[in-house]
Amino acid sequence: MKIDITPLFQRNGAVLPLEFTEWEDGNSDYLGVVEFVEPVKIEGTLKNENEVFVLEAKGGTEVLLWCDRCLAPVRKELCFEIKERFAHTGSENEETETFSGDQIDLADFVKRGIMEVLPMKVVCREDCKGLCPVCGKDLNKGDCDCDTTYRDPRFESLRALFNDDEEV
């Protein structure tokens, strides 16, 4: 994702439109991502503001994530924004990222943009029943015979009453 910015050099106010599509290699770099099912699309501009190169871009992609409860893959669309200011090595300040030569590599910033919008948890559907904590069966596909409910013995007699009521 290296952008040649020589057209912007020495031209204050010049704008370079950006539009590119690139595949990200998912699982190694992004925690919780199974894979990218769409390439990353970036659209935006790089502008020369007194030899500070201002990037404003929007990105989008689609990934598969693991369902937090049953571990089924879930498709998720991601939209993100990247806003960065770049300056040549030597003329940087606390507000700018540095680069050298005539190219700016956007890979790290695209990655950061994606990380910021990656949901911590996704579920395949709101009522996903998850996996049985005892036998590991996917409870969306049917119940198992494990007893996973802890019952407070003090309430057992009450519960029996209610159950009797229900059955009547």
Ligand SMILES: [Zn+2]
């Ligand atoms: Zn699920």
Ligand SMILES: [Zn+2]
């Ligand atoms: Zn079970």
